[in-house]
Amino acid sequence: MGTVVGTVEDRRDMFEGNAQTRITPFSSTNQIGNPVAYKLVRVSGDGSLVPATDEEILEVNDTDMHIPSDTCQTIGYLATDEENVEVDETDMHIASDACQTIGYLPAEGIPSRLSQIESSEAINSGLLHSDNVQPYTDQVKSRSEYNEEMLQKVEQEERLENVHGSQMPSTPADANIQCSNENNFFEEDQVHHEALLQDECKMNESDMMERCSNAVASPKETALSAAAQKPDFSRVRGEICLDNLPIKALQETFRATFGRDTTVKDKTWLKRRIAMGLINSCDVPTTNLRVKDNKLVGNQEKSNDVTNAIRKEMGDDVRATKMKDAPSSTDHVNGHSNGGNHYYASEDYSSEQRAAKRVRKPTRRYIEELSETDDKQQNDKSVIPSKDQRLSEKSEVRSISVSSGKRVTVTRMVSLAGSEIEVPYVSHVRRSRPRENIMALLGCHSSYLEDKASAAESNLNLSPSQLSSEVVNRDSVEKSASRPVQNEFATSDENNVEHILSEVDQEMEPEHIDSSGNSSDENNIGVPIMQGGALRRKHHRAWTLSEIAKLVEGVSKYGAGKWSEIKKHLFSSHSYRTSVDLKDKWRNLLKTSFAQSPSNSVGSLKKHGSMHIPTQILLRVRELAEKQSQ
DNA sequence: GTTAGGG
DNA sequence: CCCTAAC
Numbered sequence: 001m002g003t004v005v006g007t008v009e010d011r012r013d014m015f016e017g018n019a020q021t022r023i024t025p026f027s028s029t030n031q032i033g034n035p036v037a038y039k040l041v042r043v044s045g046d047g048s049l050v051p052a053t054d055e056e057i058l059e060v061n062d063t064d065m066h067i068p069s070d071t072c073q074t075i076g077y078l079a080t081d082e083e084n085v086e087v088d089e090t091d092m093h094i095a096s097d098a099c100q101t102i103g104y105l106p107a108e109g110i111p112s113r114l115s116q117i118e119s120s121e122a123i124n125s126g127l128l129h130s131d132n133v134q135p136y137t138d139q140v141k142s143r144s145e146y147n148e149e150m151l152q153k154v155e156q157e158e159r160l161e162n163v164h165g166s167q168m169p170s171t172p173a174d175a176n177i178q179c180s181n182e183n184n185f186f187e188e189d190q191v192h193h194e195a196l197l198q199d200e201c202k203m204n205e206s207d208m209m210e211r212c213s214n215a216v217a218s219p220k221e222t223a224l225s226a227a228a229q230k231p232d233f234s235r236v237r238g239e240i241c242l243d244n245l246p247i248k249a250l251q252e253t254f255r256a257t258f259g260r261d262t263t264v265k266d267k268t269w270l271k272r273r274i275a276m277g278l279i280n281s282c283d284v285p286t287t288n289l290r291v292k293d294n295k296l297v298g299n300q301e302k303s304n305d306v307t308n309a310i311r312k313e314m315g316d317d318v319r320a321t322k323m324k325d326a327p328s329s330t331d332h333v334n335g336h337s338n339g340g341n342h343y344y345a346s347e348d349y350s351s352e353q354r355a356a357k358r359v360r361k362p363t364r365r366y367i368e369e370l371s372e373t374d375d376k377q378q379n380d381k382s383v384i385p386s387k388d389q390r391l392s393e394k395s396e397v398r399s400i401s402v403s404s405g406k407r408v409t410v411t412r413m414v415s416l417a418g419s420e421i422e423v424p425y426v427s428h429v430r431r432s433r434p435r436e437n438i439m440a441l442l443g444c445h446s447s448y449l450e451d452k453a454s455a456a457e458s459n460l461n462l463s464p465s466q467l468s469s470e471v472v473n474r475d476s477v478e479k480s481a482s483r484p485v486q487n488e489f490a491t492s493d494e495n496n497v498e499h500i501l502s503e504v505d506q507e508m509e510p511e512h513i514d515s516s517g518n519s520s521d522e523n524n525i526g527v528p529i530m531q532g533g534a535l536r537r538k539h540h541r542a543w544t545l546s547e548i549a550k551l552v553e554g555v556s557k558y559g560a561g562k563w564s565e566i567k568k569h570l571f572s573s574h575s576y577r578t579s580v581d582l583k584d585k586w587r588n589l590l591k592t593s594f595a596q597s598p599s600n601s602v603g604s605l606k607k608h609g610s611m612h613i614p615t616q617i618l619l620r621v622r623e624l625a626e627k628q629s630q
Numbered sequence: 631g632t633t634a635g636g637g
Numbered sequence: 638c639c640c641t642a643a644c
Contacts, residue, residue: 538638564632579632584638587635 541576543585548613551582551589552620560586560628590625593618 247267255261543551554566563579563586571577592613 540638561633580634581638583633583635 539576545614545617547571547574547577548585548589548617551585552617552624554582555586555624555628556620560624586621589613589618589621593621593625 247265251261251265550570551566554562554570558565558569561583563582566582567577567579571582
């Protein structure tokens, strides 16, 4: 029979001398229909592979034996010898055969590191389970369920695909499954597990990076050499081959992969499905679904920057897909819930709506961040994926930073060269610039000041990159720090402040009545405490009913958008309400009024803590909004 | 300087 | 509320 590919010599520390049995795939060139068979071996204490005894084999045979072949079909991956060598040469403690077991797509260009990470999942998912109790049944079943689940997802998506004829949001990633397996594996010592993982990651970081770059550099070569050796599988080689196939061939490949026909004619969809099948995961990036100029474009749309492109292909897209998919598989139901609608970038809906809006280019801060991290990437391989490149994709792209290793309690998944690892979480302090002189906002009431600047967003959680950017901005910090210190009103003096103001403006009077109850005294709640006066936030003032009424009145009189007019005429007394404030408040009013009334006019299902706005006003808001829109 | 919109 | 591109 074939040869056993790979060994597990370095896994001793994990197995602690436990003897276990596992299924090892091996390549076979003479079984065309069933290319990868599995040989049952036992991993003895010293890591060597011992052929399974007859009893063990029988035990396996008692279980669903169709699974391995299914798996083979689904996975359809055969590593070339070079790849095996490559994997074996690492100190990643990952058995290369596990790598094959989970399967991966060389042509897709997923760096070997990804497969390594997944390999560890494969190990945890049972193939190399350290638990000796029922080593096969559970594992094989979990495999079975896994595959089944994925097939179900595929089918479901296919249905949707057929209905809509466009790319659907992919189903939630399988992260849960993998994670749970991981948890099982280390359930006695979860913390240790995490620490261990991180240690491993750190230890091997440079090594892996090197290897990754190698793999990245020539994904095609890998694929080609693989194809050359195993021409039988050219069909399931991944994107590069799939790209050139006509739809019909893709459908055939789909059938070969999933064992059934499909009527879907969408090439992209087919490719992705096939890829999903090949890596036995739904985490297939929608690499060829890049949104550009409100249209879906193919992956021919590549960035000139090769590194960039690769990074996006490998990391960001994988992650973005996950992030986008994970939170709600019901996005396609809502149609335009967050992050969902870019799939519906159907010309009629999105572009029209978008055309009406101002087009925004990426913010300067974003650009700075990006360039900064691009530089960083050369050094510490961290990546801050771009949000704006995925235009309408609102999915929260997790950013990256290499931790200094202090906090291990909170972690998040980050992408490193396409793989996903957990690193300690560092909060993103984005404020890079202190506020301008606050007096500029206070207009004529120069005596009025907002309360003391206090230390809030301290530097405690800054990541290295953030720290550096912080240093860059020191000069501007100094600018506001040097601002003359003025009298400060204590929080309890809020009403006094308003008295002062009301002396200036008699319009303050009615305001004062209803504001005293629900806002003034609580206004200081949630005011961030900032450091050294450098970073200060405008005093939070809850909008009072009379203010809201004025705003509504102003909108009805001058129209929404004439904020400065409204401010001038109706808010002259409230110096602290800038035109931007009015605009923001109006926006919020619109939101609440539309969110609330259609379903149940009386309902007033408000968020806990937000002020109760009379439905009367909300109705008026809606009325005005509808009038404005016409 | 204002406004729009994302955060 | 903040930030900032667009106006």
